[in-house]
Amino acid sequence: MTTPSITVLLDKLQERGLLLRERSKTDGRGMSLSLTKQGLALVSLALKQLLAGDDELLENLSAGERIILTELLHKIWQSAK
Numbered sequence: 001m002t003t004p005s006i007t008v009l010l011d012k013l014q015e016r017g018l019l020l021r022e023r024s025k026t027d028g029r030g031m032s033l034s035l036t037k038q039g040l041a042l043v044s045l046a047l048k049q050l051l052a053g054d055d056e057l058l059e060n061l062s063a064g065e066r067i068i069l070t071e072l073l074h075k076i077w078q079s080a081k
Contacts, residue, residue, distance in 0.1 A: 019035060020036055
């Protein structure tokens with residue numbers, strides 16, 4: 001993602017009240033980013049929905065099969081680097 005694209009994305013998140021941008025206290029050239037309470041709530045909701053989707057997708061796998069799947073996916077990810 002290019003710098004202008006990131007700036008546009010950050011602008012949109014800030015306009016939605018999800019993100020705060022402030023000048024860095026240690027480096028005046030930089031910006032400090034933090035999530036608002038609303039931003040944290042959205043992240044929490046998204047994580048809950050993601051985990052529920054994972055559970056639904058994997059419901060037919062045993063605990064052992066889930067471990068094997070995780071190991072295989074990790075191996076694929078490592079070889080793609």
